[in-house]
Amino acid sequence: MNDRHIIIPDEMRLLTERAGYAPAVKVGKTLYCAGQVGRTPELAVIDDPEQQFIAAWENLRLVLAAGGCTFEDVVDLTTYHTDIQRDMPLFRAVKDSVFPRGTCAWTCLGVTELARPGLLVEIKCIAVHR
Numbered sequence: 001m002n003d004r005h006i007i008i009p010d011e012m013r014l015l016t017e018r019a020g021y022a023p024a025v026k027v028g029k030t031l032y033c034a035g036q037v038g039r040t041p042e043l044a045v046i047d048d049p050e051q052q053f054i055a056a057w058e059n060l061r062l063v064l065a066a067g068g069c070t071f072e073d074v075v076d077l078t079t080y081h082t083d084i085q086r087d088m089p090l091f092r093a094v095k096d097s098v099f100p101r102g103t104c105a106w107t108c109l110g111v112t113e114l115a116r117p118g119l120l121v122e123i124k125c126i127a128v129h130r
Contacts, residue, residue: 003028009066011041012059018043023063029129031067035080035122036060037114045118049087052120053094060123061098071099073127077106080122084110087120 007024008016016022024033036059038052039045046052064070081087088108104125114122 007031007063007067009062011062014041015043024067026067031064031069031073031127031129033060033063033067033125033127035078035124036063037116037119037122039116039119045116047118049090049120050094053087053091054098056121056123057094057098060125064125064127067127068129069127072103073129074099074104074125075128076126077104078124079106079108080111080114080124081108082111082114082120084108091121 005026006022007026008022012023021034023036024031026032036056037045038055039059040055046055061071064073079091081091114120
């Protein structure tokens, strides 16, 4: 029995066509979300850090919703930051305004760069549908 389903929100069809990967894969009740970044639906990187962080969370929310999940279903969260010391206070403020606090395991990593110049954060998670 194959219980693997590719999840592609309508808003991310262009990304999937261009990049050739699935925004998420659902196996049983578990949703594995690819890292989401702060870009427009046309795939342009958002310059303003706060707006980029908001967009990254919104893109993650869209992927989760397409897989039948919400932020409350996230059990494991990983964030990748290109300048973690500079950006963490603002990132945490945005996170705390949209994502429930203390509800999942969270790992933050500082990285040299992300897929496109100008990206400051990538947010990846695993969610389990209740």
